Amino acid sequence: MSKKSLISFILIFLTCYSIQAQRYIDGFVYSDKQEPLFGVAIIIKELKSLGTTTDEKGYYKLRIPDNKAYTLNVSYYGFEKQTYSLKEGEKGKIDFTLKEDVTKLDMVVITGTRTPKLLKDAPIVTRVITQEEIEQQDATDIREVLQTELPGVEFSYVMNQTPSLNLAGFGGNAVLFLVDGERLAGETMDNVDYSRLTMDNVGRIEIVKGAASSLYGSNAVGGVINIISKESKDKWNANLNAHIASHKEYRYGGSVGFNLKGVSNLTNIQYTSSAPIELRGDGLNLIYGSHSWNVKEKLSYSYNDIFKITAKAGYFFRERESAEVAHERYRDFSGGLKGEYNISDNDDIMLSYTFDQYDKSDYALQSKLDIRDYSNVQHILRTMYNHTFRKKHILTIGGDYMRDYLMTYQFVDNGAYIQHSADAFAQFDWNPSTHWNLIAGLRYDFFSATKLHYVSPKLGLMYKIKDWSIRASYSAGFRAPSLKEMYMSFDMASIFMIYGNANLKPEKSHNFSIAGEYTHKYYNVTAMGFYNLVDNRITTAWNAALKGMEYVNMAPLQIAGVDLSASAAWDFGLSIRVSYIYTYEYIQKGQPLTASTRPHTATARIAYTKSCKDHRFNMALNGRFLSKVTSDEYTSLTDYTQTEKVTYPGYTIWNLSFQYAWNAISVNTTINNLFNYVPKYYYSNSPFTTGTTFSVGLSLNIEKFFKQK
Amino acid sequence: MKKISSIFILSLLLVFCCSCNGILGSIYDNKPIADESTGQQYGFIEIDKANNSGTIYINASDYMQWTYVNLHNKTIDIKVIDTANVDAQTEPQDWDFALHRYDVKTNKGAVQATQFATLDELRNSGTRPDGSGFSVDTLGNVTVDMSGMMDGNIKLVPSSINRILSQWLDVNTSVMPPIYTLSKRVYFLQLANKEYAALLFTNYINEESEKGYITIKYIYPY
Numbered sequence: 007m008s009k010k011s012l013i014s015f016i017l018i019f020l021t022c023y024s025i026q027a028q029r030y031i032d033g034f035v036y037s038d039k040q041e042p043l044f045g046v047a048i049i050i051k052e053l054k055s056l057g058t059t060t061d062e063k064g065y066y067k068l069r070i071p072d073n074k075a076y077t078l079n080v081s082y083y084g085f086e087k088q089t090y091s092l093k094e095g096e097k098g099k100i101d102f103t104l105k106e107d108v109t110k111l112d113m114v115v116i117t118g119t120r121t122p123k124l125l126k127d128a129p130i131v132t133r134v135i136t137q138e139e140i141e142q143q144d145a146t147d148i149r150e151v152l153q154t155e156l157p158g159v160e161f162s163y164v165m166n167q168t169p170s171l172n173l174a175g176f177g178g179n180a181v182l183f184l185v186d187g188e189r190l191a192g193e194t195m196d197n198v199d200y201s202r203l204t205m206d207n208v209g210r211i212e213i214v215k216g217a218a219s220s221l222y223g224s225n226a227v228g229g230v231i232n233i234i235s236k237e238s239k240d241k242w243n244a245n246l247n248a249h250i251a252s253h254k255e256y257r258y259g260g261s262v263g264f265n266l267k268g269v270s271n272l273t274n275i276q277y278t279s280s281a282p283i284e285l286r287g288d289g290l291n292l293i294y295g296s297h298s299w300n301v302k303e304k305l306s307y308s309y310n311d312i313f314k315i316t317a318k319a320g321y322f323f324r325e326r327e328s329a330e331v332a333h334e335r336y337r338d339f340s341g342g343l344k345g346e347y348n349i350s351d352n353d354d355i356m357l358s359y360t361f362d363q364y365d366k367s368d369y370a371l372q373s374k375l376d377i378r379d380y381s382n383v384q385h386i387l388r389t390m391y392n393h394t395f396r397k398k399h400i401l402t403i404g405g406d407y408m409r410d411y412l413m414t415y416q417f418v419d420n421g422a423y424i425q426h427s428a429d430a431f432a433q434f435d436w437n438p439s440t441h442w443n444l445i446a447g448l449r450y451d452f453f454s455a456t457k458l459h460y461v462s463p464k465l466g467l468m469y470k471i472k473d474w475s476i477r478a479s480y481s482a483g484f485r486a487p488s489l490k491e492m493y494m495s496f497d498m499a500s501i502f503m504i505y506g507n508a509n510l511k512p513e514k515s516h517n518f519s520i521a522g523e524y525t526h527k528y529y530n531v532t533a534m535g536f537y538n539l540v541d542n543r544i545t546t547a548w549n550a551a552l553k554g555m556e557y558v559n560m561a562p563l564q565i566a567g568v569d570l571s572a573s574a575a576w577d578f579g580l581s582i583r584v585s586y587i588y589t590y591e592y593i594q595k596g597q598p599l600t601a602s603t604r605p606h607t608a609t610a611r612i613a614y615t616k617s618c619k620d621h622r623f624n625m626a627l628n629g630r631f632l633s634k635v636t637s638d639e640y641t642s643l644t645d646y647t648q649t650e651k652v653t654y655p656g657y658t659i660w661n662l663s664f665q666y667a668w669n670a671i672s673v674n675t676t677i678n679n680l681f682n683y684v685p686k687y688y689y690s691n692s693p694f695t696t697g698t699t700f701s702v703g704l705s706l707n708i709e710k711f712f713k714q715k
Numbered sequence: 716m717k718k719i720s721s722i723f724i725l726s727l728l729l730v731f732c733c734s735c736n737g738i739l740g741s742i743y744d745n746k747p748i749a750d751e752s753t754g755q756q757y758g759f760i761e762i763d764k765a766n767n768s769g770t771i772y773i774n775a776s777d778y779m780q781w782t783y784v785n786l787h788n789k790t791i792d793i794k795v796i797d798t799a800n801v802d803a804q805t806e807p808q809d810w811d812f813a814l815h816r817y818d819v820k821t822n823k824g825a826v827q828a829t830q831f832a833t834l835d836e837l838r839n840s841g842t843r844p845d846g847s848g849f850s851v852d853t854l855g856n857v858t859v860d861m862s863g864m865m866d867g868n869i870k871l872v873p874s875s876i877n878r879i880l881s882q883w884l885d886v887n888t889s890v891m892p893p894i895y896t897l898s899k900r901v902y903f904l905q906l907a908n909k910e911y912a913a914l915l916f917t918n919y920i921n922e923e924s925e926k927g928y929i930t931i932k933y934i935y936p937y
Contacts, residue, residue: 166892290890329895332924339738363737368924375922378743383736411736422736499892500778500861553862 029097032067035060035080038105039622039667043082044239046104051077051089062240062265070097080104083124084113084136105577110134111525117212117232119435119445120187120221121392121400129435129445129468130218131477131521131534135211137236142613142626142665144249144674144703146257146278148183148203148233151211154628154661157607158569158587161200162691166328167294168195174215174589175538175565175603176228180485180513182218184232186318188342189225191384192364193490199364202322202338204300206247206259207274209236215569216517216536217483220447220464223406223429227483227515228538228565235304238263238272244708251678251701254281268309274302282327285696289688298324314346331372337365352394360386379415381422384408400435402447412489416496416504423489426454433464443468453486460484460512473526483515491544491557502643503554504546511559515540521569528576534569547598548644555643563593565603579615584608595638596646602691604656606633624665627680631658654689670710674703747922759789768834768934775814776927778859783810786912786935798859801872811906812880814929817919818857819880823907825849826880831901834915834932844903844911844937850879880904883916895919895926903937911937 035046042064049057060066078090085104111126118130145151152159158174171178178197190198218226242264249257259276279297301321308314322338344358366380390404413422431449447464466479487510494506521534542559549556573583586608591601613626634656638649663676678699685692761770783792792807812821831837852875860870887894904912912935921928
């Protein structure tokens with residue numbers, strides 16, 4: 007063999023050897039519900055730069071450079087990480103089934119910091135309600151979900167059957183409701199229209215209790231509830247669903263979505279109707295019937311994770327049969343545009359514009375005239391910039407502008423007022439080590455109507471080690487007086503006048519909290535103590551000089567309590583969670599309001615889930631307990647000296663639900679109020695139940711009929 | 716696809732940015748304006764001479780007044796209540812029945828409730844009142860000032876009231892706001908001269924859904 011031939015032989019041998027040494031593995035990654043998971047990371051632990059992600063069918067293919075043994079890490083947010091020991095020379099098909107992480111600690115949350123964070127790393131205590139939990143409840147709007155999942159939440163009725171929230175001592179205007187980070191226009195009796203917040207397109211709900219004005223400005227006095235909408239991840243999807251319940255309650259909905267070449271779209275439509283409900287006990291004896299339409303559209307285009315633009319539009323209509331000769335109508339038109347640009351690995355910027363218009367009108371059935379008497383129109387511009395230092399510290403700076411227009415029958419001659427507000431904020435998220443996290447924020451707000459300047463700080467500290475984490479925070483909250491509270495001049499059924507007050511000071515709160523969390527394998531325990539000092543809360547009080555009610559600021563009040571939660575979820579499908587809140591409210595006597603928050607509330611859930619191939623069965627028993635509350639109520643509307651004790655009874659309600667899903671079909675059956683609790687007297691804060699009722703829901707995910715494993 | 720997206724986004728921007736105080740105001744109706752050609756907004760707004768019938772529309776929103784109806788002359792007359800001297804309350808010379816808010820009184824008349832829900836049903840049935848089972852007015856009170864309601868001090872003045880005819884609207888005040896329910900019954904009104912009228916109260920709101928505006932359909936003489 008010549009020298010030349012020998013070299014050739016060696017080269018050919020080496021090439022063949024290298025081809026032989028290289029191998030491929032491929033397969034699918036499914037959830038424990040047998041749904042393909044898109045975007046799962048499969049990484050070779052020893053060769054960190056080597057890995058791949060699954061496509062929309064859950065399929066992956068990975069080239070292994072040699073025949074050595076390796077460890078594969080398979081991870082996906084919201085699911086338990088899996089490791090796989092790849093043997094020497096092993097190749098071919100390897101499928102994975104990932105279990106949902108019931109502790110949710112690997113979920114991404116955004117509300118506490120306005121930057122995406124894993125739940126376990128979020129320095130501000132955040133509670134997440136997942137899409138799965140929402141679907142299991144087959145709930146129509148946010149009220150059912152919050153009441154079932156969280157203790158300390160109570161929706162009761164105020165004037166004219168208007169739903170009113172109490173979240174551990176804070177009312178509807180002291181809790182900021184957001185949809186994808188955007189606030190909502192319109193209110194009735196200080197509460198947003200909760201029936202707008204339907205659950206058909208919701209990906210998750212994040213709840214941050216306590217003040218949060220350093221990031222969100224006005225109204226974040228007692229908490230923030232942020233509803234994050236879904237995005238289409240599949241190539242295409244289509245859903246049809248129906249829900250029928252006792253008392254002729256119907257819900258029909260559908261959605262279509264697609265995701266093609268960076269363009270993603272999701273359109274939802276939902277119709278609901280409920281007949282009037284006659285209550286047999288004393289007190290409130292008729293719940294009005296109503297029907298509603300809700301259409302939501304979300305379209306986005308993203309380019310290589312560098313640039314993303316999202317457009318949203320929505321239409322909402324609700325008609326309430328509040329009288330036999332006239333119906334009340336509520337409409338909302340919304341739209342928005344958001345651009346997000348990742349300038350570099352360390353810098354990103356966001357710019358958005360949102361429009362929201364909430365109208366109320368009266369439809370006289372005989373004249374067929376639909377006359378509008380309320381319109382709140384908000385235009386909001388936002389911008390935010392993030393810079394990451396050394397891949398772990400994040401500086402956030404941003405600013406917002408809002409134009410708020412309000413026309414209402416509660417102003418003289420159905421007049422209108424406009425207010426401009428602007429703000430700037432900064433936050434630094436400092437992570438000196440894996441154990442410590444310090445977050446500090448400051449925001450400045452300006453409101454044109456009262457020339458109000460307000461500064462809101464925040465400081466949060468987290469220490470975590472192994473299975474333990476401790477969080478402590480101070481945050482400030484405020485609520486600027488609304489246009490309604492400043493300029494109202496309203497004749498209340500010839501009984502009294504209600505006057506606005508242009509000299510109102512903003513409501514403010516100082517929130518201190520300390521929370522400890524322990525998570526180990528199947529178990530999670532959290533305990534939080536909180537204290538709120540609230541000053542200048544705005545309410546109405548009798549003004550002898552005006553001979554009417556007037557909006558005024560109250561003296562300080564204090565709200566303190568303990569929030570406890572324990573959960574366990576075992577491999578064989580059983581899970582249990584119990585949550586409890588004790589709330590103590592102290593208001594000085596002689597103030598127009600008296601304390602009326604139920605001191606003890608708890609929720610409990612025991613569930614069992616079993617999956618087998620394409621079949622999945624889930625059974626859940628949900629209970630909620632609200633203690634009785636004794637309130638010192640003033641005997642006169644015009645004098646705050648004499649009180650009488652009034653006790654509202656406590657109650658416990660249990661719901662039992664069964665969910666069965668097979669491939670594309672899911673059926674949900676619920677027995678509501680299992681033990682047939684019926685109030686003897688229907689107070690405004692009684693549960694408006696007539697006893698045990700039933701509901702059944704059906705959902706078809708049409709795309710699954712066409713998709714095979 | 717991208718082109719459609721761009722058009723969608725641009726249209727959104729155009730619609731919202733050019734609408735400081737809101738969009739789609741045109742989907743609502745305007746507040747009705749009184750008919751300037753006749754100048755008449757309240758009173759006998761429809762008269763069908765051929766069928767002896769018509770429609771009366773009354774603004775009874777003011778707690779301080781009675782509106783007197785004269786079926787023969789097809790006129791209405793308003794008298795303010797003199798709370799200082801109720802006994803000397805002036806009344807028009809000729810009137811048949813009167814309304815104060817939802818209270819009704821008659822001028823020496825009497826009333827019977829029928830089972831008929833419309834005037835056509837009554838007419839088609841051929842039913843005639845036989846003079847029995849009629850109730851005359853009795854002494855009662857009417858509210859002239861609600862402003863002390865929250866302290867339990869509603870101001871009332873004495874007045875005669877026809878309790879049967881005043882049942883045309885049930886006002887359940889055990890809840891706020893009260894629940895209003897129409898009786899949906901035709902009433903026979905026997906006038907002082909023993910003539911009869913048939914009355915059906917059909918509405919208690921105006922076109923803007925404000926309460927205290929009453930629509931009455933009538934047949935007179937019946």
